[in-house]
Amino acid sequence: MTSIDPSLYLSNQRTTREPSPTLDKDGFLKILMTQLQNQDPTAPMDDKAMVEQMATLTSLEQITNIASTIDNFVQSQLMSPVIEYSHMIGKEVSYQAYDKETGEELEVTTSKVVAVTQSEGWAILKLKNGEEIYADAILEVSDANSDTPNSDEDVRE
Template sequence: MDINTNYNVTSIYNNRVSTLNSQLGKDDFLKLLVTQLKNQDPLNPMDDREFIAQLAQFSTLEQMQNMNSSINAIRAINLIGKNIYATITDNNGNSRTVIGKVDVVYKQNGEYFLEVNGIDIPLDAVTAVLE
């Protein structure tokens, strides 16, 4: 019986190189798990306890991401009507301070933004909040 030991994992490695500067997400974790299962040695398969532990880690990661998104939504909504200080950086690398009342909160591409005096400010750029 011949066993194929020529595994092709270069495509996964090449895809990962392009996003090394970003955080690993649940999709990356799931891809790694599937690749590991697909390329395991058929004569020495993965221990079922290892597999269950990895699935538990995947579930925990997903719940943490959901909780983080909910916390950011609450943080943003609680700022409506309040005066804030924020430091934003433009495309040229110049920083400036914005002070004013939060009029609108919106979410775009998974990130929350506040509108202050017609200026869009990322939630993470807020440095102080006044009552």
């Protein structure tokens, strides 16, 4: 005689349910199917009400999908170094220059930002003088188009 594994009995199965404050599409369909299976045959569920519930569920699901897509788009734009540093185009930046061969510090150099790119998640500023520097190497930023006087003598009315 063969013995039957007791773990195969439904009464021995552990079932834990986690209540959810939201109702998703699958949950709604389960409720709807249960309603249809257990309805009174002499007074069936109103078909218009069922179609209305399905339309409401579909609309809600589409709105949720759109919101999720917008959130993902916004997060991807906030993460982009190019977007983050694009306001630097046209600005004068000062940075510590280094000798490319020896790595020795040279003088602080100033040049205008003409483009922003990225490499491995880092923003790289392309400068008018042909140099490319990481955005975190900037020591000072100024408006390249400003004609700000340096002293009171330069102000004329």
